[in-house]
Each structure stands twice: as C-alpha cells, then as structure tokens.
Amino acid sequence: MIQMRQKMDRAAQKVGMFVEGQAKLNAPVDTGDLRNSISHEVESTETNSKVYVGSNKEYAATVEFGFSPKGIPAQPYLRPSVENNLDQIEALITRELKL
Template sequence: MVRVTADVEWEGDTPADLARDLDRFGELVVEEVNRALEDLALMVEREAKQRAPVDTGTLRASIGHVVEQIGAGFARAVIGTNVEYAPEVEFGTGPHTITGTPLRFTADGETVFATTVQHPGTPAQPFLGPALHAVEDDINDRLREAVRRAERRV
C-alpha cells in the first residue's frame, strides 16, 4: 500500500473555489496515477520478460500488461501471460501422473510404451512475482510522485 501525505496551502476566495479546486485535484490525481500505472506496468513487464525461462520463447513473448479502469477514479495494472503452462513454470508442480493413449518415450536408450507415467514434478522458476518485487520501491516512489504532480497542477 502506498501512503501519501501532503500539506495543503490553498489560495482562493470562496468555499465554491475550494470545492472546484478539490474536484480538479481529484481528476488530476486519477490522470497522473493512470499515467504512472502504465509506466510501472511496462517496467514490471520488462523485468518479467528478462526473468522468464526461455525454451521456445513463447512464454517470454506472451508476457504483457494492461491498465484497466475498474470504477470511477480507480484503475489497476495487470501484468501476466495467457500461456496455459505459465502457472506451472512460476510455481512448479508436484509429482503427478501423466496419462496418454499410449505414451511413447525413450528411457535409458530404449523406446518404452506406457499408458501412464509418474512424473516427479517440476521445480518452480518464478518470473512474475520476482519482477514485481524488483520494482516495488519504484512503484511506491512513482505513485507518490504522481500525486505530487497533480498537486502542482491545481
């Protein structure tokens, strides 16, 4: 969570002027935070792409982001991938059974046929979580600065 505090000095003539300026400030905060969210989402995306393990490059190429408006004055940045196997890469898998009709593979130089195989699991290769953690300080700093920019623009 980002906490922003500010000392406000206001120069105006009437309560109506104050109300107008507060409304304007709210609009500017939304605008500046949305701009910052776009930049921050791109930073996390780039970091995740650098950290993603590469075999064919499909996973790395699929990492993207979108900034969504989720209500009046609220937005969120979503960074991720639509590749089906991404969670297994990020978090790993436990031991599991692979079932096929039939499976054919090579073990110890010999071709083996089976309808089930016990897989020992795959270790995690986190890329999204560490990417977010790597830019955490930037996120806090840039969101604070977005509010300060809005304050200067009122």
C-alpha cells in the same frame, strides 16, 4: 478529480510497463513464447487504477509455481519482478502522482 484519475492511470501504466519488462528479463527461455506473451493491462474506475501483468500462455502458471506431482520445479519470473523492485515501483507511483 479528472486530473488525479489521469495521474493514477499514468502511474499504473508506467508500473505495468516496468513490471512487464522485469518479468520478461526474469522469464526462463526455451522458445521465447512465454517471454513474448508477457503483457500488462490497466483497468480504471473513477476511484482507482489497477494494473495486471501476466501471460495468456496456458503453462505460464506452471512455470511460475511449478507442479510437484509431475516433478516440475517452480521458476518464478513474475512475482520476483514485483517483490524485488518495490522501491522502484513506489518511486514511479510517487513521481507520477506528484506531477
């Protein structure tokens, strides 16, 4: 059981690094603060591992989703980092769980 948990943690860590990298490539750049703030964190329990990727910048969600009352268009950078790479993410997980 410990070995499987370690595999799940390693898979989550690799997925987090991959998605973080893609999000940094996709992030619109003005000063670079948003791009530089993107990070990932793995949360594990005995039965699962989760990875969170995002930014702690207050305006990160506004960039991702836009804000129509102010006429700010969405510039998605995080969601496409997952949605456009599902095959690679699945391959990372599969490879790590097989080791």
